[in-house]
Amino acid sequence: MGQFKDDAIENRFEQDFDGDAGAGKVWADYAVRGGARMILHVEAEKGLRGSGAAAKFMQSMAEYAREKGLMLFPRCSYAVAWHKRHPDYDDVLA
Known part of the structure; x- marks a missing residue:
């Protein structure tokens, strides 16, 4: 699992994954609203779909x-x- 990064120029969080389930990128496009990031869309590359990578990405984002x-x-x-499904991260919700 690659490092989580915030591409502020593109308004996108992203993370690379490489493992038995496949390799590719998961990302989330966001809009900036004050100190909050409105998560508009989360997507995993085709090879990662169904592998749990998006859930790991969401945890990294939180x-x-x-x-x-x-x-x-x-x-x-x-x-x-x-x-x-993860109320333990409610503290980061706007």
Whole structure:
């Protein structure tokens, strides 16, 4: 699993994955709303779909937000569903 990064120029969080389940990138496009990042869309490259990489990415995103003092506002259905299943990260929700 690669390092999680924030490409602020592109308004995108991304992470590379390489393992038995496949290799590729997972990313989330976001909009900046004050100190919050509105998560508009989460997507995994085709080779990673169904491998659990997107869930690992979401955890990395929540941990990054916690570390940087950012708030996340999930708007896409996947991000909303992931956060409902992981209330231990409610502290990063806007």
